[in-house]
Amino acid sequence: MQTKIDSTADAIALSLRASIATGELGDGARLVERELAERFSVSRIPLREALQKLEAEGLVEIYPNRGAVVRALTLADVDEIYGLRVLLEGDAIFRAVKRMNEETLVRAELVHRLLGKATTAEKQGELNREFHELLYAPCGNARQLKAIRELRGQVERYERLQNTLLADTPAFQHEHGAILKACKLRDARGARATTVAHLASAKRIVEGVVSRMQNETDIQAGTVRRRK
Known part of the structure; x- marks a missing residue:
């Protein structure tokens, strides 16, 4: 089961990473879990896993009770x-x-x-x-x-x-x-x-x-x- 979640999370992270690279998701763009869950037709568990992967890579920032945003490079x-x-x-x-x-x-x-x-x-x-x-x-x-x-x-x-x-x-x-x-x-x-x-x-x-x-x-x- 964990492999399934990891695989789905990796696929979501790959897609979001590409959107950030092209500028479709610009600096400061909010990553709303509900909207993304609908977009990828997944539950919030693999979605959160994907966002955590992107946070570890320095691509997004996750704020408690506020969600995630695309991080700007300074x-x-x-x-x-x-x-x-x-x-x-x-x-x-x-x-x-x-x-x-x-x-x-x-x-x-x-x-x-x-x-x-x-x-x-x-x-x-x-x-x-x-x-x-x-x-x-x-x-x-x-x-x-x-x-x-x-x-x-x-x-x-x-x-x-x-x-x-x-x-x-x-x-x-x-x-x-x-x-x-x-x-x-x-x-x-x-x-x-x-x-x-x-x-x-x-x-x-x-x-x-x-x-x-x-x-x-x-x-x-x-x-x-x-x-x-």
Whole structure:
């Protein structure tokens, strides 16, 4: 029975996650249990389980007696997310380099080349994730890898933000090349340093987009207040 609930909750979480990513459910949008239960034709038990999953991922906030809302990404969030990513991803690749086999390096090289040729944001995003996951996987810490995916997901959920990041794919390709070179040389310290530098580049772009998003929200809020 628990497997059934988990499976249903996962399906609901997947659907809501997609709606948040596309902006269908924008920052601050209320997630009303009754409405969602009707929408997915489920009881509130798997629905609450799904919302708890999204809360754990940092996508929603749940308030006692008030329900859940889509969480807005702030500059403070960006600082925290990338601070953790630097620690987790830097450590993951540092340890992974020591265990990396030739097959992993060949696959990462292929993905790197394909990413340079990708023409759609969807394909670029898919290959970018695969590149990093290939290089981190040999670290062997499943919980650490899961945490890395969840932190990345908190940024990638914004299509506008993700598209801005992927627009810099040519520049990131140079950084990916430096990471891959360090891995081939079995230079764990170099792999960690180039990964940290890569994350710093991404963080600067994310901070710029989040600042603009916040400014637009403030302007819209000011316009509404004036109309009132």
